[in-house]
Amino acid sequence: MSAIRHALSIKREDDFAQWYQEVISAADMAEESGVRGCMVIKPWGYGIWERMQRLLDDRIKQAGVQNAYFPLFIPLANFEREAAHVEGFAKEMAVVTHHRLIADGEGGLVPDPAAKLEEPLVVRPTSETIIGDAMSRWIQSWRDLPLKLNQWANVVRWEMRTRMFLRTSEFLWQEGHTAHATAEEAKVETMRALEMYRAFAEEDVALPVIAGEKPENERFPGARETWSIEAMMQDGKALQAGTSHYLGTNFAEAANIRYQDREGGQELCHTVSWGMSTRMVGGLIMTHGDDDGLRVPPALAPFQVVILPMLRDKPEDAALLEYCEALRASLAGQSALGEPLRVLLDTRPGKAAAKRWDWVRKGAPVIIEVGGRDMENGVVSLLRRDALWDINTGKPAFENPTCEAAAQTVPTILAGMQSGLFTEARDRREANIIRDITDMAGLSEYYGEDQHRPGWVEVQWSKPSGEGLEAVISQLKALKLTFRNVPMNTPPADGSCIFTGKPAVERIYVARAY
Template identity: 55%
Template sequence: MAKPPKNAISPTRSEDYPEWYQQVIKGADLAENSDVRGCMVIKPWGYAIWENMQRRLDDMFKATGHENAYFPLFIPMSFLEKEAEHVEGFAKECAVVTHHRLVDNGQGGLMPDPSAKLEEPLIVRPTSETIIGATFARWVQSYRDLPILINQWANVVRWELRTRMFLRTAEFLWQEGHTVHATAEEAQAETMAILKLYADFAENTMAMPVIQGRKTAGERFPGAVDTLSIEAMMQDRKALQAGTSHFLGQNFAKAQEIKFQSESGELVHAWTTSWGVSTRLIGGLLMTHADDDGLVLPPKLAPAHVVILPIYKNDDQRGDVIAYCESLKAELESEHYDGAPVRVKLDDRDLRGGEKKWQWVKRGVPIRIEVGPRDIAEGKVAFSRRDLGGKPEFLERAGVVKEIAKTLETIQQTLFDRAVKLRDEATVEINSLEEFEKFFAADAPGGLAYCHFVDGPEMEAKLKKLKVTARCIPIDGDAESGECIFTGAASERRGVFARAY
């Protein structure tokens, strides 16, 4: 009789981090690889987390005046050609549709019908700036039509050569916001407001601390004048770009003729922005909070806040235990957390207790409550917090119910505080290239390095050798005179450098 392993997930983070990541996804039943290379199936538990993210973000977008709409999956190939940098950024990873009919290939299979070739190939959207821009060009005539504040929830396809579930897949789900403004200032303000919104969401809903910053030229979105991003640090000390907000200037407006007549009667090009977050956030959520027993979910995103596990030996006990659990569930559900009833799952499947418990541990449910005949007799429950681990506490039933919202908030806060601490411990200021190379040596743990720098090819070359990237220039960083560690030139601000996903 083999003893169960000490941890639910094998290997552990320290043994093999990438493999641990895969196993957490599997253990939590979030997703699996599909029959299509590079594309994944998001399973109900994983999709429920995404739905919770969507709901919250959607409310935030609406509250700031944005409206949802939907644009086509297909984009005429010629649209992509209009913005030079944009082409360069995406052309290499586009799925292309060339035919509209299949015929028998004469060998018992199918092939595209040569007589059904499209006059102009369509590409599957890798992002929608071009087709939305073309649409906006029709919508905008007058300064009175502005601003236009649109968001769409959609799937996009980028034909990636190397994929990792949630972090980089050929198809992924996201939201893309697209706005049009009369002035550069207004568009820049929008870009910044969305960055703040994303940071708010990451920190207060996902409990994932982020750095808000501006991208260097090399990391900018193709076609953007300015790219802002939120950057999070994962438990392996690598950075993850968790959301981007782009000030597109007049680049797309000019490429696509988005023009309007101003108050003074002149015909001028509009200013546009775009911004997005994707299912990649689930990967970030996982790598921020999960441990060697699997996923750990912040209560605000958990599909279930509490799972109740009945424990009984026979059918006689079963009836009593289930009844007690049902009433406990109802009581908990009458409590509110985060503006909605507490989400409770009663797992009465006919499975062994141990196996059942570990399934929920691996799925990351914030609170587990086990109820057996002994607890019923004493008016107690066996109460376990996922973020703490260890043995259950036997608590008074009434107290648990009364405190449930407060407990959930405590868990949410604990996860955030823990993540901040981990990040801060891995953060350093570095003032010389020598120190920098040591910090990012192959066998060093790495982390986030704040350094003076001057953007340019010399820096890019040195970074590439170390497999390090400039993550961003923090927007709340204080101006401070210094010397670029790569070139020695004068610098006014520090940037954040890290290895990244």
């Protein structure tokens, strides 16, 4: 049995962080831009993000939310107002102070001192305050409620330590902002958005997540409740992959978002915000990547099937191309996962084997190679990205269906791969959640320095707040742990608090996290 050679130089188990960088580079997804903290999202990475946008946007529209677009620049006054209302207000933001460049007399350019803005503008880090301004203009009466808006946009948060897709100064996201007449309606929307993210993550990204509420210290500044979906990466760390915030009337008060109720009284609105970002692409990589590169869930693959004709720069190429084009057309006429198949016939110059490994590293779900002999026999050589290697021979596990059989079975293969990737990730997560640790000694041992344990621990706790909570957090910090969330639909607590020894009131996940 020959050894399997993997398509990357670094294996996950050897150095997960390095492996992550190598996948991004080898799958041609993104690269550093040379601009501090900003990345270039290359076509394959951006194509995956576009698929995420399309599928999540469909869900957003189905919920009756309307897309709109608000200014990139936010006046300083909005942040002053917010700072007065919000503790923990983040200040690392890009500030525009001038609106013109002039020559410096030495061949360079400088901001023109004569074009200094009277009031600096901030590049939006999030849009609660500017959308709040619009809501205060647009909402007059109960008839205008609920108002449900969403924006797809770039935002900027000045980050000192960046990591592609996971933390960059500029990133892409959607931010939903809704206003409601009552706390009850706002909470229903908070949970609707959370459930939308859960379904999107699990059904479209094949990313098993745990939906639950963040504890007090992890709330979005100014929020009354923060809910999240949390996913376990292959190194056992947690990634927060989407959040939904019930903001109470805090932001409504700051932006003066009021409505006249049916009795003529003036009431504050209850607002909600929810967001998902390009961070999700990082989550996809760290969940589905393997030692050969990325594996893209078929629902998100820009191309689900790549056909590689083995061209030889000879007259026979014409017939081979015709054969491949017929296969492409036949596949493109099929549907999988509710949409027409996305098929690429890759005729770029280069050896078919080299191109095969390009597509393996990019994680195209199905690669179909066609050589002259295949054509003579009416067959193709089909490779599934989720079953790349023949474990007996150690070679790529090509199947050789007839052309017709390939066209017919690909939709089934893709549907199976979509659910298979999900199941694989869910089983891995379930195997790495520990539920039987009941004291700090156990927790400390599990995450001890000499351990590289990949898991999350579900603990029971008494949910202290204020100083009590701070004491708990410093206990966690010593182990480099953070709270993730209090999962929904979990049995009630029945033990003692792992931190305080008091009777527990709920179960909560702790983990190391991105």
